[in-house]
Amino acid sequence: MHQLSLTDFEISIENIVSESKKVQLFPLEEYDHIIVSASAGKDSMVCLFKLLDLGVPTEKIELWHQSIDGKKDHYFEFMDWPVTESYVEAAGEHFGIKTAYQWRAKGIYGELLRKESLTGDVYYCENGNIIHLPTKNGKETTRLKWPAMSPNLRVRWCSPYVKIDVFRRVLNNHPRFQGTLEQPKKVLVLTGERREESPNRAKYLECEVHPCSNKKRIVHAWRPVIDYSEQAIWDMYEKRRFLPHxxxxxxxxxxxxxxxxxxxxxxxxxxxxxxxxxxxxxxxxxxxxxxxxxxxxxxxxxxxxxxxxxxxxxxxxxxxxxxxxxxxxxxxxxLIMDKFEIPAGAFRGNTGGPS
Structure with a gap:
């Protein structure tokens, strides 16, 4: 009998898990909400451009941005570009699209300095009101160390704790996204990963079941630019003469x-x-x-x-x-340039960011 090596076994399990997540998207008009997870980077912005090119009504689209340094009374300028939030908001205003922010109390600074405590509470804005989602579960632990430079999110804690988990907690708890067993809400979430960026991202599915899916809420994840080249990304900017971040x-x-x-x-x-x-x-x-x-x-x-x-x-x-x-x-x-020019940072490879 052929003996599977550990590597073969891990690959087989990975393939099985990937296949179980695969999903066929509904026609776009069937979704109740379409959320673009907008970092303000070129790839997530092109996700938005693609929806607009496909004729999706702007009232159905939302831009969600996780404020990694916190926001309002919880803000501490530490790791992010100061302009990022207002750039996302300006893009939303330009296209007439709702922009929403989510953040963890004290942002990445608070998480870095966490000592014998739970991770910070999560907040989001809705119609000008700040909604508080307290952290009640988990272990009281200590960080006091920078995230590891690793593709493994268990040790590169910045992405899961100030972005991924914050997004999911808001989606899971937001009243607008709660359906019923008889009529579950249909939500589509777009992110801008591209296979060209790294061997790890080359393995990503274009469409899959999102972790926030449940019996009352069908959530699909779509990576619409997964197979785009960087040239194709900048071509989309040039088409609109859109100023990059x-x-x-x-x-x-x-x-x-x-x-x-x-x-x-x-x-x-x-x-x-x-x-x-x-x-x-x-x-x-x-x-x-x-x-x-x-x-x-x-x-x-x-x-x-x-x-x-x-x-x-x-x-x-x-x-x-x-x-x-x-x-x-x-x-x-x-946001709109008189004449589009390729920015100085274009076509300089994929170093300087997570794999």
């Missing part, structure tokens, strides 16, 4: 956290150049925690010293884009 204009090839743990030496050097106070805030936190972002190898200062700032624009655009990227106010009138 300012991070791309400054030379960043991915729009994640400003202080993403996966940032390359060049990106840290660029951050130190355009926002030294933000860079040194993280560098000081490394010293306070006695734990470096680079998994206890190089400090941020050591890593930045190995990088180059050559990507940054060399003309008057630099001060313009820096001012915009570090602002918390983005005007929707700035």
């Amino acid at each position: 300012p991070a791309y204009l400054l030379g960043w090839n991915r729009t994640s956290c400003f202080g993403c743990i996966f940032s390359t030496a060049d990106l840290w050097a660029m951050m130190r150049e355009i926002a030294p106070e933000r860079f040194y805030r993280l560098a000081e936190m490394e010293k306070e925690l006695n734990h470096t972002i680079d998994t206890n190898r190089l400090t941020l200062e050591e890593k930045a010293n190995l990088g180059s700032t050559e990507r940054l624009p060399k003309d008057k655009r630099l001060s313009k884009w820096v001012k915009l990227a570090l602002s918390r106010n983005f005007n929707k009138s700035d």
